[in-house]
Amino acid sequence: xxxxxxxxxxxxxxxxxxxxxxVGSLHASDAEHAIQNARDVYTRRKExxxxxxVPAADITASSPDDKGSLYDPADDKVYRxxxxxxxxxxxxxM
Amino acid sequence: xxxQMIKSEATQDDPEKLAAFQARIDAGDKIExxxxxxAGYRKTLIRQIGQHAHSEIVGQLPEGNWITRAPxxxxxxxxxxxxxxxxxxxxxxxxxxxxxxxSRDELTEMLLxxxxxxSSIFAYPTLTWADMGAVGWLVDGxxxxxxxxxxxxSYGPYARSMVRICxxxxxxxxQGFDIMMKMxxxxxxxxxxxxxxxxxxWYPSLMMFGPSDAxxxxxxQSMRWKIxxxxxxxxxxxxxxxxxxxxxxxxxxxxxxxxxxxxxxxGYDFAQPDWSEFFDVLKGNGPxxxxxxxxxxxxxDDGAWVREARLAHAAKKQAAKxxxx
Numbered sequence: 001x002x003x004x005x006x007x008x009x010x011x012x013x014x015x016x017x018x019x020x021x022x023v024g025s026l027h028a029s030d031a032e033h034a035i036q037n038a039r040d041v042y043t044r045r046k047e048x049x050x051x052x053x054v055p056a057a058d059i060t061a062s063s064p065d066d067k068g069s070l071y072d073p074a075d076d077k078v079y080r081x082x083x084x085x086x087x088x089x090x091x092x093x094m
Numbered sequence: 095x096x097x098q099m100i101k102s103e104a105t106q107d108d109p110e111k112l113a114a115f116q117a118r119i120d121a122g123d124k125i126e127x128x129x130x131x132x133a134g135y136r137k138t139l140i141r142q143i144g145q146h147a148h149s150e151i152v153g154q155l156p157e158g159n160w161i162t163r164a165p166x167x168x169x170x171x172x173x174x175x176x177x178x179x180x181x182x183x184x185x186x187x188x189x190x191x192x193x194x195x196x197s198r199d200e201l202t203e204m205l206l207x208x209x210x211x212x213s214s215i216f217a218y219p220t221l222t223w224a225d226m227g228a229v230g231w232l233v234d235g236x237x238x239x240x241x242x243x244x245x246x247x248s249y250g251p252y253a254r255s256m257v258r259i260c261x262x263x264x265x266x267x268x269q270g271f272d273i274m275m276k277m278x279x280x281x282x283x284x285x286x287x288x289x290x291x292x293x294x295x296w297y298p299s300l301m302m303f304g305p306s307d308a309x310x311x312x313x314x315q316s317m318r319w320k321i322x323x324x325x326x327x328x329x330x331x332x333x334x335x336x337x338x339x340x341x342x343x344x345x346x347x348x349x350x351x352x353x354x355x356x357x358x359x360x361g362y363d364f365a366q367p368d369w370s371e372f373f374d375v376l377k378g379n380g381p382x383x384x385x386x387x388x389x390x391x392x393x394x395d396d397g398a399w400v401r402e403a404r405l406a407h408a409a410k411k412q413a414a415k416x417x418x419x
Contacts, residue, residue: 003405004199007192024255025189027198029404030411041185044178045262064129 007056008034010041012048020052028053096149096213096237097142098304099376100322101312107132119320124250127193135319138312140194141210142321143252147187148205149213152386154180156220157229165223172269173226179262186255193251206391214372215302217380218294224277224284228291230270232299232337238263239333240303243323252321271340278344285345292341293349297367303330305369335361 005027011020023042028034034053043051062070078084087094112132118125125131154177161177164170188198204210215233220226241263245256277288307313307325316322341348350365375383 004197005401005404007189024186024258025192026185030408033404033408040178041182044175044182061128064126 005029005033008038008053009056009059010034010038011052011054012038012042013050014048015046020050023047025056096153096240096302097145098211098213098302099310099312100138100142100145100316107134116318119248119318123248124253125248126250134315135321136194138316138319139249139252139321140191140196142316143187143191143194144196144201144204144210145212147184147191147201148210149216150180150184150187152205152212152216152390153233154184155386155389156216156218156382157226159220160223160226163223164226169273176230176266176269179266183255183259183262186258187252190249190251190255202390202394206387206394208378208387211376212386213302214375214380215298217375217383217386218298219382221294222287222291224273224287224291225295227270227273227277227288228295230266230268231274231340232270232292232295233302234263234266234270235337236299236302236333238267239329239336240324246320246323248320274344274346278346288344289346292346296349297371300330300333300364300367301369301372301375303327303333305372306366331361334364338362 006029007025008028008031009025010023012023013020026034026037026041028037031053035051038051038053042048074080111130115125115130115132115135125135157173157177157180161170161173164173188201191201192198201210205212215236220229238260241256241260245253245260247253247256274288274291277284280288304310304326307327310326313322313325317325338348338353348364352363352365354363355361356363374380378384378387
């Protein structure tokens with residue numbers, strides 16, 4: 001089979017100072033080309049002020065099978081959430 | 095719709111895994127690319143998303159037909175932007191399909207050799223400028239009916255691409271209606287063109303939703319998997335109920351003498367399209383079916399050297415970079 005242009009994952013930072021966010025993927029021959037294509041495919045309506053492209057093959061992802069064990073440690077630590085603690089109303093905002 | 099008559103695949107997986115999978119779907123979980131999924135779910139989705147993507151791409155052709163002949167520079171710029179959006183929609187969807195393990199080239203080849211279809215609506219010609227209005231108003235209007243609920247479909251990448259598409263689709267419908275308003279309020283000749291466009295696109299638009307659910311053997315499984323969210327008849331009714339008042343506003347007549355408001359059901363009674371025509375078009379016998387695939391084949395062949403040259407250039411640059419290090 002003929003070779004295809006590699007797949008790139010595209011991340012874009014919107015206007016309001018938020019982190020780059022994954023918006024989708026596309027095919028391109030190299031990084032520069034991927035940025036150009038990302039501009040055309042993902043920012044036709046001024047959706048972003050900054051684009052990152054990453055070769056999809058270079059992304060290491062957690063396995064869906066680990067869903068349980070990987071996040072287990074967080075299950076029994078409800079005290080990490082502020083709502084765990086009762087603060088009397090008299091104390092005021094905290 | 096953009097994906098019509100999608101045959102759902104029977105699945106022969108481990109019953110326990112299947113039950114767990116169905117439970118995830120019933121609970122509203124999104125299925126992601128690396129999650130376990132039944133082989134039938136995967137195959138059906140590849141077919142559905144692929145056909146949807148092909149429709150976006152082939153759908154550029156009837157409108158592209160009028161870019162060079164748009165009546166004003168502004169209309170031309172708008173149409174160009176719209177057609178570019180359709181290309182974008184095709185790309186979002188191809189990428190969603192690729193997460194299921196099919197390659198872009200395979201998808202393209204399946205369209206070109208007829209193993210995969212595209213929506214019946216794009217096998218019809220666009221004969222006058224008023225058709226640009228009718229396509230935006232009716233065809234994109236019908237597409238929106240189907241795509242809005244698909245934003246909640248069970249497959250994560252498909253749902254996310256639908257979110258992006260829906261954001262852009264409403265521009266398409268409005269620009270179509272804007273053209274229709276202009277024509278319907280124009281000269282007698284323009285009004286006649288607008289009416290003629292509505293006459294030709296009405297029944298093909300109704301066909302977009304696919305045959306009646308009673309005859310649609312695959313709906314049930316797809317609905318259970320939440321890759322089809324509404325019945326064909328339900329969406330078609332919704333489309334008619336929404337569109338009739340818009341036609342009245344334009345002062346145009348829906349080409350259906352039996353069309354009548356039914357107080358009891360709170361919707362219009364209307365005539366069904368000629369379903370034998372629909373099946374014929376889907377088989378590749380539409381008025382423009384041959385032309386559409388020829389155009390895609392030509393684009394694929396003519397673009398081959400660009401695809402190859404890009405790769406060769408990237409490899410050369412990479413080699414130079416390695417050498418410099």
